[in-house]
Structures are given as structure tokens and as C-alpha cells.
Amino acid sequence: MSFLSIQKLDKRYGTTSIFTGIDCEIARGEFVTLLGPSGCGKSTLLRCIAGLTDVSGGRILVDGQDIVPLPPQKRGIGMVFQSYALFPNMTAAQNVAFGLRMQKVGKTESDKRVVDALAMVELGEFAARYPSQLSGGQCQRVALARSLVTRPRLLLLDEPLSALDARIRKLLREQIRGIQQELGLTTIFVTHDQEEALTMSDRIFLMNAGQIVQSGDAETLYTAPVDAFAAGFIGNYNLLDACVAEALLRRTMTCRIAIRPEAIGFGGDIDAQIKGHSLLGNVIRYRVEARGVELVVDVLNRSAADLHATGTLVGLSIDDSAIREVA
Amino acid sequence: MSTKPAALYHRIVVWALFAMLLLPLLGTFLYSISTSWSATVLPDGLTLKWYIQLWTEPRFLNAFLQSILVCVGALLLATVLILPLLFVVHYHFPKLDGLMNVLILLPFAVPPVVSSVGLLQLYGSGPLAMTGTPWILVGCYFTIALPFMYRAITNNLLAINIRDLMDAAHLLGASTWKAALLVILPNLRKGLVVSLLLSFSFLFAEFVFANLLVGTRYETLQVYLNNMRNSSGHFSSALVISYFFFVLMFTWIANRLNRDRG
Missing domain, CATH: 3.40.50.300 (P-loop containing nucleotide triphosphate hydrolases)
Incomplete structure (x- = not known):
């Protein structure tokens, strides 16, 4: 009780x-x-x-x-x-x-x-x-x-x-x-x-x-x-409407999706370009554009050598299990 | 930061103003302690006889005492009415504060002479006849003290966040009455004392209402001063200086208390 x-x-x-x-x-x-x-x-x-x-x-x-x-x-x-x-x-x-x-x-x-x-x-x-x-x-x-x-x-x-x-x-x-x-x-x-x-x-x-x-x-x-x-409200999710998500993931989506910024990593097959970044202590928050979609990506701040400058072309990978469908 | 010539100029202006205000007072003081002073640059001699004469004059002492009684009566009434009023307005009906701010200015919206005529008509006869008695002065002075006291205590209340303090006291087991008495009232003490002292100084100097509503039937200090205007100038000067120091003392205490608040 x-x-x-x-x-x-x-x-x-x-x-x-x-x-x-x-x-x-x-x-x-x-x-x-x-x-x-x-x-x-x-x-x-x-x-x-x-x-x-x-x-x-x-x-x-x-x-x-x-x-x-x-x-x-x-x-x-x-x-x-x-x-x-x-x-x-x-x-x-x-x-x-x-x-x-x-x-x-x-x-x-x-x-x-x-x-x-x-x-x-x-x-x-x-x-x-x-x-x-x-x-x-x-x-x-x-x-x-x-x-x-x-x-x-x-x-x-x-x-x-x-x-x-x-x-x-x-x-x-x-x-x-x-x-x-x-x-x-x-x-x-x-x-x-x-x-x-x-x-x-x-x-x-x-x-x-x-x-x-x-x-x-x-x-x-x-x-x-x-x-x-x-x-x-919780975290800094990337919230994407179904049509936007389809453009990014190249598959059919039925509703809006949410992707955590740390679930997106560098070194994948989605072409993207760095639009800017901000340092949050142990995390670097990047603003990137991939397939016409603007995303927020959080990566661990390991060393200054790993920092991607604005305009750099990178590949992105998105962890499928971290994609949440939301109402 | 101001330059040297500018600082000197500012200092001269302040001292000139101070001298301008102080000179008449010094002159009056000197006149009040002079044996006689008419056709010479300086007084013929110095004496305290005018002060002794004043402070042994029964009519003066009576007027002095009556002034104190009327002022204290008005301020007691104001305290008893304003404290609960402020508490109710700020704790239960905060929106009424705007209305109160208009209401408390009303005594200043009507010139004292006009207001006196109205009061004379209203309280001159009938069941509320009290013209010529100290009671009408007590009531009238209450309305004059109201804005000073209301504003000073309101500022005090705004500084202490009455709602959260009351809520905290309630949750700790205090009734509304106990919370007001033990938590709110002690925090208004300084605002209350300062406003009382300043209001007292102000009311002690009030003449128009006292003269028109009561006159010689209950002679206050200012009315007495007016009635003695044709007596010896030395005596009147001693009276003015005595009054000045009495009020100065009150204002000084009020300022000291106000400074301690920081």
C-alpha cells in the first residue's frame, strides 16, 4: 500500500x-x-x-x-x-x-x-x-x-x-x-x-x-x-517529423521520432556537414546537417585533436535501438 | 568621479544652503538668550530667563502636554487600525493595495482649510458633535498620519515576503494569530517606530486643523505659539527653539533607527 x-x-x-x-x-x-x-x-x-x-x-x-x-x-x-x-x-x-x-x-x-x-x-x-x-x-x-x-x-x-x-x-x-x-x-x-x-x-x-x-x-x-x-523536456532529443525522419533514415516512418544526441556517432554512412559546435565540458555538442536535416550530436570530449571544425564533412551513424517513436 | 573645481563648487553650494537654513535659527536662538537686542549689532547681554519663564509657564506646559496627548492618541489609533489593515491587505487581499494607495492620499488631496470647514459642519452638531474637543483632532490627525505609516510599513512588509513567512509558520504549527504576532509583527517593529516618530514630529507642528477645529478650547503648542505672537519676542524665540529641539530629537531618533535597519 x-x-x-x-x-x-x-x-x-x-x-x-x-x-x-x-x-x-x-x-x-x-x-x-x-x-x-x-x-x-x-x-x-x-x-x-x-x-x-x-x-x-x-x-x-x-x-x-x-x-x-x-x-x-x-x-x-x-x-x-x-x-x-x-x-x-x-x-x-x-x-x-x-x-x-x-x-x-x-x-x-x-x-x-x-x-x-x-x-x-x-x-x-x-x-x-x-x-x-x-x-x-x-x-x-x-x-x-x-x-x-x-x-x-x-x-x-x-x-x-x-x-x-x-x-x-x-x-x-x-x-x-x-x-x-x-x-x-x-x-x-x-x-x-x-x-x-x-x-x-x-x-x-x-x-x-x-x-x-x-x-x-x-x-x-x-x-x-x-x-x-x-x-x-528531458535531454536534448532530436525531434523529427515522419517526413523529415524518412529523408534522414531513408525508410518509411509512420510517426514522429526522437533520437538522443549521444545515440548519433561519427563514422557511419550518412553524409553530413558540421555547422557549428559548443563545448559543454566533457561533452562537445555539434550542430550538423545530414541529408537536409539539422541534428544535434553529442560526443565525448576526448582531446582537442578530435574536434571537427565547422564545414568539415563527416559520416554519421545512428543507433537504431535509440530511435523512439513518439506521439 | 567629479573634478576638484566641481567638488569645490558642490561643497560651496551645500554649505551655502546649510548656512541659509541655519542662520535664521541661530538668530532666533541668539535672540532667545539675549537680555535685550534692538539697536545694536550684538545683544546687550545673555540670559536664560526666557527659557526659565517659558518652562515655568503653566499655560505653555499645558499646551505642550495637550499637543503630546493629541499626537500620541492619534498615533495609537493609527497603530491599532493600520497594522491589522496592512496585514489583511497584504496577506489576504493584495490586490486592494492599489486602492489603498489612492485612499491614503485623500487627506492630501483636500486643502486643510477646506477639509476643516467640512469637518466643522459634519461634527459641529448632531450625535457626533465633537468640535472643540481633542477627539476631533485625534481623528483628524489619524488621517494625516495614515499615508506616512501605511507607506513605511508597506515597504517593511514587501521586504519580508509575508506570504512565505506565514505559510512556513503555519506548517510549523502556528495559528494565523501566533504567526502574525511572533513572525510578522517583530519584523515590522522598525518600520512602525520610524513612521511613528516621523508622524509625531509632523503632527506636533500641525496648526491649521488645531486652530480651526479646536482653537483655545484645547490649546495645542502651535495654537499657543500663535496666541503668544504679540508677547515678548525673546519669549517667543525661546518657545520656537524649545519646540525645534524637541522635534529635532524625535527626527534624529527616527533617522538612527532607520539607519540601523541596513
Whole structure:
């Protein structure tokens, strides 16, 4: 039996529907990501689970209990916000202790749990600092400690890394995932960043226009997109209409296809010309034209000697098993 | 970066302006501590007797106290009404902020003399008759303080992202009342104190409404100053300087608090 069960959940503002008939099941201790573009309804869904936004219909069951009628205070849910939402008038320790204060936990017990929570996010020595004296990454770690210290049964993370720089983001996502696994805490993470979703999640729910279009583990989503949106959103798929694909592959195609850029290699019998390239660290992304079709090709950046200059004629090979037919 | 002659020019302009503003004040101060000063370049002698006379004058002390009472009453009313209003507008009905910004400017849209005549007609008789009492001044001063306080506290609220803070507090188990009291209110303290002090300085100097609505029936400091205009110039000067330092002190405290906010 799943720990969190969302059943036919609807959210409307007046006549505008944000999402309709959302169904999903999440197991205890699972790290699930709601991934999708801005405005797809993922944050609203998260706020509905938290009780910060009313639902228009449907049920949300946590451990078999319908939490829709409960106020946010009674749901036992911890949440981390993109803006950190730390209380500026309180120190890091006071912020973390706030939830325990509301639960009327004794001072000795509260102090111990605050120290433990701050130690867990490696901010023990920053306990007496105010949020204005902390960096963005430190603020978000305090916010994480604050949401964990009350021992919630479900943790919600609403784009917690979006306001941070790339290096801190990477460090923090590893730290969040580590803590989540250590505590075995059921977690829902909202992001529009596919890399975050792919690296952190047990399962990803890909959302578009108020619908979950695909769900599965990172590999399934990456290698087997169900439609053009999924292929376009995850990875940098080459999306080709049937007639274009026929021109490229010289065989009859019945529908649109998606080819991953790394599934195309140099050294085949498809004549092509390099139109440009960009260096992405360990990968070189080429823009090539083959049989009148423009493609993106990713190859490992082994050495500068292997680099193909713009205008160079090359042969391409396409791995047949990597060609996905998409709706 | 400005060149040397330009910097010198700017400095001269600033100092000239400063001197222009300060000279009348210095003259008034000198006059307030002079025994007599009429046909000579400098005063005949220096004395503090005008200040002693002023600060032992019961009518002055009464007017001073009444001014403070009316201002404090108006600001208390403003605080009690504006804080919940701001909270409701910014947390529940953010779209109303635009309407509020128009409403709070209304007290400035009508000239004080015109507004006083209207207030006299409205509150001169009938069940709400309060002309000549301090209550009409308290109500009237509340409307004057409203824009200052509304804007200052709104800026404070916008800086703290009230919605996320309330949501976070709710999820941590706080009721709306507790969240407002423990999380939002402490973060508005400085904005509130600064706007209160500035409004106090402004209201303390108010004359038109006080003179037209209440006059000598509840004499405030400005009305007293007006009534004493034909008495000794030295005495009036001591009064003006005393008033100036009192307001200066309030403004200085407000500025200090405002600076601490960074």
C-alpha cells in the first residue's frame, strides 16, 4: 500500500483549471520529483498537499488518512521554500526551534533536537547567526533543518535550489538526498531542472499543462519519452517529423521520432556537414546537417585533436535501438 | 568621479544652503538668550530667563502636554487600525493595495482649510458633535498620519515576503494569530517606530486643523505659539527653539533607527 495517495485531485481558480484528475501513488521513504515547465501546476500541487492551497476536488491520503479537511498545522508536513522563508527576527537556532515551540516541546528536549538538526546540515557553529548574516546556501540548509526537526511524515521541497549558484546547488542536492535516505523520509521535490530531477529522484512525475504526462525512474524517463513534450523536456532529443525522419533514415516512418544526441556517432554512412559546435565540458555538442536535416550530436570530449571544425564533412551513424517513436 | 573645481563648487553650494537654513535659527536662538537686542549689532547681554519663564509657564506646559496627548492618541489609533489593515491587505487581499494607495492620499488631496470647514459642519452638531474637543483632532490627525505609516510599513512588509513567512509558520504549527504576532509583527517593529516618530514630529507642528477645529478650547503648542505672537519676542524665540529641539530629537531618533535597519 502506498504511503501517499493522490486521487482525482482537481484545482481550479474560477473557471481556470490548474490541474484535473491528478492520480499518483508514492511509497514510504520514496524520493519523488515533480518535474515540469513553469506554470504546469507542480508547485500548486505541492501547496495543495501542504494544505496551503485549497483543492477543488479529490482526495489526498497520507498513511490511509484523508488530509484534505485538515489545516496545514495538523498535516505533519515539513516544507522548504524557494525563498527560504526564514524568520528574519530569529537566529538560525530560533528558526529551527520555532516548530518545536509551537508543539510545546520541553526546553531541554528542544535544545537537543535543534543542535542535532543544525549539526545534520553542518551548520552547528552558525546557530547564533541571523538569516541576514548567512549565505543563500546556508539559509536553505537552516530551512531544511527547521522543516526536519519537527519529524514530519512527509517533506515537501518547492524548488529549494533555484535561487542558488551552480556549485552550491550541486553540493546541496547531494546533501538533501543523503539526509533523505538517512532518515528514510518520504519526500516530494519540485523542480523545472531536469538534471536535478534525474540525479536525485527515485521516481519522476513529468507534468505539463496540469497533467502528469509520464512517470517512472530517471532512466525510463530519459530513454523512453512517451511523447514529444517528454522528449523535448528531458535531454536534448532530436525531434523529427515522419517526413523529415524518412529523408534522414531513408525508410518509411509512420510517426514522429526522437533520437538522443549521444545515440548519433561519427563514422557511419550518412553524409553530413558540421555547422557549428559548443563545448559543454566533457561533452562537445555539434550542430550538423545530414541529408537536409539539422541534428544535434553529442560526443565525448576526448582531446582537442578530435574536434571537427565547422564545414568539415563527416559520416554519421545512428543507433537504431535509440530511435523512439513518439506521439 | 567629479573634478576638484566641481567638488569645490558642490561643497560651496551645500554649505551655502546649510548656512541659509541655519542662520535664521541661530538668530532666533541668539535672540532667545539675549537680555535685550534692538539697536545694536550684538545683544546687550545673555540670559536664560526666557527659557526659565517659558518652562515655568503653566499655560505653555499645558499646551505642550495637550499637543503630546493629541499626537500620541492619534498615533495609537493609527497603530491599532493600520497594522491589522496592512496585514489583511497584504496577506489576504493584495490586490486592494492599489486602492489603498489612492485612499491614503485623500487627506492630501483636500486643502486643510477646506477639509476643516467640512469637518466643522459634519461634527459641529448632531450625535457626533465633537468640535472643540481633542477627539476631533485625534481623528483628524489619524488621517494625516495614515499615508506616512501605511507607506513605511508597506515597504517593511514587501521586504519580508509575508506570504512565505506565514505559510512556513503555519506548517510549523502556528495559528494565523501566533504567526502574525511572533513572525510578522517583530519584523515590522522598525518600520512602525520610524513612521511613528516621523508622524509625531509632523503632527506636533500641525496648526491649521488645531486652530480651526479646536482653537483655545484645547490649546495645542502651535495654537499657543500663535496666541503668544504679540508677547515678548525673546519669549517667543525661546518657545520656537524649545519646540525645534524637541522635534529635532524625535527626527534624529527616527533617522538612527532607520539607519540601523541596513
